[in-house]
Amino acid sequence: MNHFTIFASKNDIEDVELKISDAFAKGFAIVKSENEYSIKSKALFKKHKFTIRVMSEDTNPDYFTKNIPGMMGYYDNIPFEDDNLKELVLTQISVLNTVIAIESEKEITEEQLLLFSRVLSTIGGIGFLPNGTLLDDEGVVIVYPDGQSGPSDFRPHACTRKIMGQAVSSEEGEQRKNKTIAFLKENAIPYAASLPQLPPIEACQFKTQEDIARRAVALLIVIQFACDVAQGGNVEESRDFFINMLRKYEVEDDLTNNERDFLQAFEPDAQEAINISWQYEAYWTLIWALGFVEKLDVPDEVCDCEHAIQVVSNYETFEQFYQETTMRNQEEILDEADKIYRYHWACVDSRIQEQTAPAGMNESIVMERRRGLFWMIGHRDEAWDTISMDT
Incomplete structure (x- = not known):
């Protein structure tokens, strides 16, 4: 060495x-x-x-x-x-x-x-x-x-610069933060007033409607393959089927590197299959932003997987699917990103205190929804597979 x-x-x-x-x-x-x-x-x-x-x-x-x-x-x-x-x-x-x-x-x-x-x-x-x-x-x-x-007995450490970024603050960000905190108070969910603002809309790097639609379709297809792997299905038959689905919807190039490696692995890792399966929750935020889900409820129950699949399977091509999308405005998406950020802090804090997460929240659901929302707003311009989960 x-x-x-x-x-x-x-x-x-x-x-x-x-x-x-x-x-x-x-x-x-x-x-x-x-x-x-x-x-x-x-x-x-x-x-x-x-x-x-x-x-x-x-x-x-x-x-x-x-x-x-x-x-x-x-x-x-x-x-x-x-x-x-x-x-x-x-x-x-x-x-x-x-x-x-x-x-x-x-x-x-x-x-x-x-x-x-x-x-x-x-x-x-x-x-x-x-x-x-x-x-x-x-x-x-x-x-x-x-x-x-x-x-x-390891515990992570982050400097204030990494937690708060380059000390970016704005009136818009403060108003959004205060609105979220008022919601948390109303629902008896703990919060940290010191948790920083998210950037204002003009400082974000929002993904386009087509970017989100392509990510949603590609992700859903990989999730289906991951579910087959996790359930012990025939890997070769499943792989061939879902690669053909990626090509049918013309989203093969929209896979992340991790997803591509998983799909092409001779023996896909079972734990990785489970991890990707959880990304149904991240996918749920994408189809919410595209208008197929009415509301993002408190993340206490897994999403409706049957509806999640039908959102794409109802259409024969990506173009047909894309034509039916209705993009939510950036303010609404950023509001939800701010809310999930503070939900995540509440979950982490309760876990550290060895307490049950407030409002029955499931931290795994929270983390995956945060992945989707933070990716859409372009937070720190992080890639899908490496969205930071600091609180």
């Missing part, structure tokens, strides 16, 4: 240089060039050289655009033995904005790994080993690459 990587969520990287200097103050010579550090041991024997590169979303935005979705996908596909831990890990990854990448000329020794773990503890965040093992900020294993839980 020649690499050790620290991922963190930080408002800035101004203090990183001092923390690196402190960690290698004894026995090492440090040469800095911009955000790269060359570190050499001063020992007469067993000389070592490390290179440390510091990157943030500000200094290296392309790195985060390319690598964080891949990291999300990697850990999303690991069969965690603890689903709650998986959620915590994915939540942490979704708010990472700083990387301290350590590269050694030689194989990293246990002594050096301890030293790097000390750097991790001063900076905070999570440590990533090349085999996929994750460490907490004390160097204790969070999860092993096979999904086995480590001894860490």
